[in-house]
Amino acid sequence: MRWVLLAALAALTEAEGNEAAAPEAAAPEASPIPEDAEVVALREPTPEELAAQERAQRLVSGAPLYNPNVAVHIVQRKAFADGGKREVVLYPAVPQANGKFTQHFGTAASLVYHLHENFGLQVTPQYNWYSSDSSFNQELVDKVRQEGLAASTLLLNWGVQGGVEVTPLYGKFAFFDSTLAQFQVVLTGGAGLGSTRHLLRPAAQGKPASFGDTGNKFLGSVGGGFRVQLGDRFALRLEVRDLVYTARVDHVNGCSASELRQMRDVFDRLTREQLDAPDAISSQVAVGSACRVERFEGLDSERNESRAYDIRQALSLVEEPSSDVLNNVSVYAGFSVLF
Amino acid sequence: MTGRLALALLLLPAFTVPGAAFAAEDEVLERVVVRNRLFDLGGRLELTPSLGFMLVTRLTDHYTLSGDAAFNVLNTLAVEARASVAYSRQTGLARRIAQQFLQRDPVLGIERADDLSDGWEMRGSVLGGLRWAPIYGKISLLAEMPVHFQAFLSAGAGAGSFHRQSLVYCRQLVSRDDGTCGDWLTEDKVSGIASGALGIRFFTSQQGSLRFEVRDYVFPDSYLVNIDRVVAEAGGATGEPGRAGLTHLVMLDVGYAFTF
DSSP, rough: OOOHHHHHHHHHHHHHHHHHHHHHOOOOOOOOTTOOOOOOOOOOHHHHHHHHHHHOOOEEEEBBOTTTTTTOOOOOOOOOOOOEEEEEEEEEEEEBBBBBBEEEEEEEEEEEEEEEEEEEEEEEEEEEEEEEEEEHHHHHHHSSOOOOTTTTGGGEEEEEEEEEEEEEEEEEEETTTTTEEEEEEEEEEEEEEEEEEEEEOOOOTTTEEEEEEEEEEEEEEEEEEEEEEEEETEEEEEEEEEEEEEEEEEEEETTTTHHHHHHHHHHOOOOOHHTTTTTTGGGOOOOTTTTTTGGGGSSEETTEEEEHHHHHHHHHHSSSSSSEEEEEEEEEEEEEOOO | OHHHHHHHHOOOOOHHHHHHHHHHHHHHHHHHHHHHHOOTTTOOOEEEEEEEEESOOOEEEEEEEEEEEEEEEESSSEEEEEEEEEEEEEEEEHHHHHHHHSSSGGGSSEEEEESSSSSSSEEEEEEEEEEEEEEEEEEEEETTTTEEEEEEEEEEEEEEEEEEEEEEEEEEEETTTEEEOEEEEEEEEEEEEEEEEEEEEEEEETTTTEEEEEEEEEEEOOOOEEEEEEHHHOOHHHHHHHHOOOOEEEEEEEEEEEEE
């Protein structure tokens, strides 16, 4: 039985082999070259063609730039890489740009950790060494006895906010066609906390202004600007940031309207000499632990008068609670070090 | 030994020159995009219509329509002339201040008052000046879409037409309770004006560019002080010119420059 199968298989294989060989044998007969066919000869390339071929093979910065059959998209090498680096930024001058009723000048710093080339994490503390009502608000008070609502004139003492920094755009510019600089467009966003205060009595007759603490507020921040690279490790920054915070004035120095009313009643009963006593108010009112009565009593050495004169102004701020959403838009100009 | 040194010195350029040429080629690739301007403006005329609005409003609000004609003497320097008309008005804040002030009876307090500063509204202006654009650059918005830009500073001077409505000088009281006045003191004047701008333009083609600029219009302020409100409300003349400074109108201007 086995022999029969092998014989059949051999016969089948032979038949397939003959079928495959048949076309090869017939091929010359199928396409004969005509006798009057034109004669062609292989041509050696000219020196110009050889040079062009050689040029096409040439690599420029690793790319076949001169090869006509290859489309080369030149992505220029970024002169400075940020990925994985840390950046410390100092903004010595941060002036408020949109001051209507308030005016702020401050100093800020920022620590940025560049997780990737175009994305980083940032934290930015800021201290406003000048925060007071604007000259416009002072003019309103002086000339027409009016001023902005308490919530609209809230001042930002300091703030800390953290978030992200994105650098989606990269470019370069030439100054007078001679100096080349690399820059990035910087976008920031974050959230944090800020300490606020409100003007109680303005500076007058050589006496400094007095302020009341209006508590810590939630801060949001969005911004954008430019970073110009100076060498591998330094950069200049110019940004505009908008610090957004909700402003509701219902406590001054931690004291509510009802607590301030108690203090006002005591204030009205006491004489000028009695008001100078260190515990003139606190000894006669019953207030909560959050209310810092000491901020409204005793002698203010800078103004040379009792702090109790702030009570009436503080009460007027909270008797009709006001709220607003404030946008503190400031210009952040600074320099940074990368490491 | 000396012969070998001489031979080495002779052969050195043969090895270094191709390398240097290659480096120079890299250098060309790295820098040519900015140093060779794609958009040349030198010797060309440009016309720019633009719209402007105020960034921060206090007592007045302005919207401007401007036309700017400039001749680029150089790629970096242009002589420009600018004409603007403005739609201006008092802000809601200003009207509220005036209303609340009028509700106060002068007999019961604030009998004499000073008007507020920065109350002039610009109605139009004509300026001539120079534009200096030392910065030319390029930014990659998308991987395949580089955008060329130019940053510039502009300064000029000219004349402007102004209008002012007082916030405290009411010549015909209609209602004390409502704080409504039938005839506020108004003034008009033509005076000198100066302007400075910081801007950037993004080229869209050889014939055009999109311009953004922050422009500050500066002109002398003036207002009356020591106004006797009782006399004023009786229709009499009162007050004297006060010592006033300069008014700044800071606006954001957006326009499109057609280059010929």
